[in-house]
Amino acid sequence: MAEFTMDLNDEQKEVRDWLHGFAADVIRPAAAEWDEREETPWPVIQEAAKLGIYSLDFYAQQFFDPSGLGIPMAMEELFWGDAGIALSIVGTGLAAVGVLANGTEEQIGTWVPQMYGDANDVKVAAFCSSEPDAGSDVASMRTRAVYDEAKDEWVLNGTKTWATNGGIANVHVVVASVDAELGSKGHASFIVPPNTPGLSQGQKFKKHGIRASHTAEVVLENVRVPGSCLLGGKDKLDERLARAREKAKKGGERVKNAAMATFEASRPAVGAMAVGTARAAYEEALEYAKTREQFGRPIIDNQGVAFQLADMRTQIDAARLLVWRASWMATTGKKFENAEGSMSKLFASETAKKVTAQAIQILGGNGFTREYPVERMHRDAAIYTIFEGTSEIQRLVIARTLSGLPIR
Numbered sequence: 001m002a003e004f005t006m007d008l009n010d011e012q013k014e015v016r017d018w019l020h021g022f023a024a025d026v027i028r029p030a031a032a033e034w035d036e037r038e039e040t041p042w043p044v045i046q047e048a049a050k051l052g053i054y055s056l057d058f059y060a061q062q063f064f065d066p067s068g069l070g071i072p073m074a075m076e077e078l079f080w081g082d083a084g085i086a087l088s089i090v091g092t093g094l095a096a097v098g099v100l101a102n103g104t105e106e107q108i109g110t111w112v113p114q115m116y117g118d119a120n121d122v123k124v125a126a127f128c129s130s131e132p133d134a135g136s137d138v139a140s141m142r143t144r145a146v147y148d149e150a151k152d153e154w155v156l157n158g159t160k161t162w163a164t165n166g167g168i169a170n171v172h173v174v175v176a177s178v179d180a181e182l183g184s185k186g187h188a189s190f191i192v193p194p195n196t197p198g199l200s201q202g203q204k205f206k207k208h209g210i211r212a213s214h215t216a217e218v219v220l221e222n223v224r225v226p227g228s229c230l231l232g233g234k235d236k237l238d239e240r241l242a243r244a245r246e247k248a249k250k251g252g253e254r255v256k257n258a259a260m261a262t263f264e265a266s267r268p269a270v271g272a273m274a275v276g277t278a279r280a281a282y283e284e285a286l287e288y289a290k291t292r293e294q295f296g297r298p299i300i301d302n303q304g305v306a307f308q309l310a311d312m313r314t315q316i317d318a319a320r321l322l323v324w325r326a327s328w329m330a331t332t333g334k335k336f337e338n339a340e341g342s343m344s345k346l347f348a349s350e351t352a353k354k355v356t357a358q359a360i361q362i363l364g365g366n367g368f369t370r371e372y373p374v375e376r377m378h379r380d381a382a383i384y385t386i387f388e389g390t391s392e393i394q395r396l397v398i399a400r401t402l403s404g405l406p407i408r
């Protein structure tokens with residue numbers, strides 16, 4: 001098992017520098033344009049695909065890096081470039097992970113390549129769990145999947161919302177309830193293959209930040225998918241449901257909220273995205289403070305400015321440490337006994353919001369305009385305390401884990 005280390009090896013440094021080059025040369029220069037257009041940056045995704053950055057192979061390589069630092073390092077560099085474009089590049093990964101985590105080998109082999117397409121014809125995928133009335137409270141999900149035994153098909157009905165790439169995806173992964181009484185234990189994930197009748201895009205949201213990333217409702221009206229699209233297969237689902245019903249009957253099992261627990265292991269990756277945005281804003285602010293002169297000297301000569309930069313950098317480094325620790329723990333199979341995954345996401349996302357706001361302050365009037373990137377970074381940073389579990393939900397997970405009490 002790899003010991004925790006902050007020292008990247010030569011290979012990791014090479015990957016980091018390569019990603020940084022792509023972020024600096026391709027992503028950053030395109031950021032303002034796609035933010036204004038509020039559209040998926042297909043040409044940038046295609047460029048990433050040509051270089052092998054937009055591919056399952058690349059993510060698998062980072063994911064299986066035994067040090068645990070591959071994914072956080074990659075996320076930090078891409079999101080340093082721009083959060084909206086980077087989410088367009090890594091958003092497919094959310095759906096791919098859903099299949100990798102729950103699917104059979106055959107399902108992985110069939111569907112994951114269709115999520116990415118190829119460099120000449122790039123595709124994206126969407127992971128659809130949230131609903132208008134089921135955000136943090138995933139257990140109250142209303143989308144239903146009913147098995148039609150005669151045809152060996154599942155019939156999906158419901159409305160998903162805030163789905164990254166929803167409606168424009170080639171492959172949608174949809175979480176639906178197959179037994180409402182079991183709460184989130186009665187949920188199952190389904191592949192909805194390309195061009196399946198009944199799936200349509202609802203409202204496309206106009207957003208505060210990460211505007212280059214497409215976010216929309218996904219409407220499911222009598223969507224029929226073959227039995228083979230149930231991730232993990234029917235036998236496994238039946239066994240899991242039987243166990244959950246047995247436990248529910250005994251009354252011993254408190255049905256957990258999936259949003260609170262299931263994604264604990266994936267949260268450090270979101271923390272790393274936040275570190276990337278925070279670092280980008282800090283670097284802009286540092287450079288500006290050194291060159292902007294008022295009262296005949298650079299503004300960084302004032303402790304009031306320099307100390308802000310000192311705090312910003314300290315918090316970013318602390319956030320990265322928490323993220324790397326949690327990611328190393330997840331990779332090496334160490335249990336999050338103190339909700340370390342949630343801690344890393346909570347601290348990094350709050351840091352990104354704070355640091356990007358401070359960056360605007362340091363840039364003064366310029367910071368408030370779209371001539372400089374920090375106002376976009378500040379708008380983008382607001383997402384980190386919301387998706388993959390809000391900051392309040394992270395605190396709930398941490399507090400419950402530490403106390404062992406059902407804190408509400």
Ligand SMILES: Cc1cc2nc3c(=O)[nH]c(=O)nc-3n(C[C@H](O)[C@H](O)[C@H](O)COP(=O)(O)OP(=O)(O)OC[C@H]3O[C@@H](n4cnc5c(N)ncnc54)[C@H](O)[C@@H]3O)c2cc1C
Pocket residue numbers: 094127128129130132134135136137161162163164165207210215259383386387388389390391392393396408
């Ligand atoms: C840009 C974007 C992209 C997204 N992408 C996806 C995606 O690809 N797939 C997907 O399935 N979902 C996605 N989401 C949805 C996201 O995960 C949810 O928005 C998030 O889980 C919060 O749910 P909610 O918005 O319904 O907020 P709510 O759950 O309604 O929460 C509202 C407020 O109440 C607080 N709150 C709620 N419950 C408690 C509690 N018990 N204690 C204390 N405070 C509480 C919350 O912290 C928050 O401040 C995305 C959202 C956005 C904005």
